[in-house]
């Protein structure tokens with residue numbers, strides 16, 4: 363068995379690594395990046411020592427311990443990975459597989475190249491806020507190479523089908539499979555109708571209600587949490603991502619917000635993205651709370667999320683119908699007949715507008731990137747389009 367197999371390594375990754383033949387011949391060490399920190403990366407490695415990596419990341423010390431655990435490899439990132447100011451697509455993210463050059467006799471290595479990503483979750487920064495690790499980038503790859511993204515939404519006052527729709531559009535676009543998880547079911551008097559609302563907002567996506575603090579509903583997540591697969595937990599701060607991870611683990615590996623604190627303090631209990639190897643359940647990535655991922659090049663994702671609106675729209679008289687006041691509008695007819703929620707059409711329209719704006723920006727960026735010859739390890743990084 364390949365030592366990285368529990369971390370998601372498979373035959374397709376083997377081929378991807380082999381195709382980077384110059385690196386495969388000179389550099390023999392492959393890693394999966396577990397966490398991105400200000401001072402470097404924490405990785406699980408395949409070749410540095412002979413011990414199986416299966417229990418490399420089980421944290422026997424204090425949860426959220428700042429020190430690297432025994433078995434983890436500390437990887438430094440050479441400056442050339444930060445050079446591209448337009449976009450930090452090439453900057454390593456939690457979940458990336460990479461080649462590294464080990465430092466002899468130390469649990470340290472230097473990043474060499476990333477393997478092309480299979481899927482990404484990208485976050486867009488509004489205005490001038492910067493992504494970690496990049497000088498000016500307004501984009502950040504939050505996690506790479508995930509099979510399932512659990513979009514968590516709590517069944518309390520903050521419940522919002524519209525927010526679920528926006529998360530789903532991003533997940534589809536990034537190439538992962540979404541699963542909607544409604545948390546804190548114990549706090550909700552009418553779980554069934556909330557589930558129905560969430561299902562209406564996410565056609566074709568499983569919707570699962572859980573009360574992770576009581577261990578309820580976790581077995582329904584099992585089909586997605588398989589060995590060798592990677593899942594990420596996303597959602598607003600306080601929805602219960604870390605509580606769910608701890609419940610899956612069967613013990614506390616991540617800190618959870620103290621009970622009495624309010625969710626509205628703006629404080630995040632989890633502060634970085636991190637991969638955990640959960641025995642029998644594959645790899646699970648906990649993330650700090652995000653209300654939104656922002657929308658970036660999410661065209662296909664919008665179509666998936668709103669395929670009911672778009673399917674009906676195919677029967678409208680005009681091809682570019684905005685489903686407002688146009689004659690012969692099949693969507694307006696469906697709304698009038700009570701077959702389609704009007705808010706859903708408004709949400710679709712809102713995303714369409716944002717999308718048009720993003721796409722014009724992105725076309726400029728792609729043109730610029732094409733002419734950019736400074737990029738290190740051409741062909742080894744990025745790979746998401």
Ligand SMILES: Nc1nc2c(ncn2[C@@H]2O[C@H](COP(=O)(O)OP(=O)(O)OP(=O)(O)O)[C@@H](O)[C@H]2O)c(=O)[nH]1
Nearest residue numbers: 573574575599600601602603604605619631632651
């Ligand atoms: N009643 C109830 N409370 C829960 C449940 N799951 C989580 N909580 C509570 O919700 C609060 C936030 O939980 P966390 O797991 O820290 O939330 P998080 O999503 O990891 O938050 P960030 O790390 O800030 O993004 C804690 O006080 C938990 O005890 C649940 O199933 N039922």
Ligand SMILES: [Mg+2]
Nearest residue numbers: 603604631632
């Ligand atoms: Mg957390």
Ligand SMILES: [Zn+2]
Nearest residue numbers: 678683685691
């Ligand atoms: Zn129409």
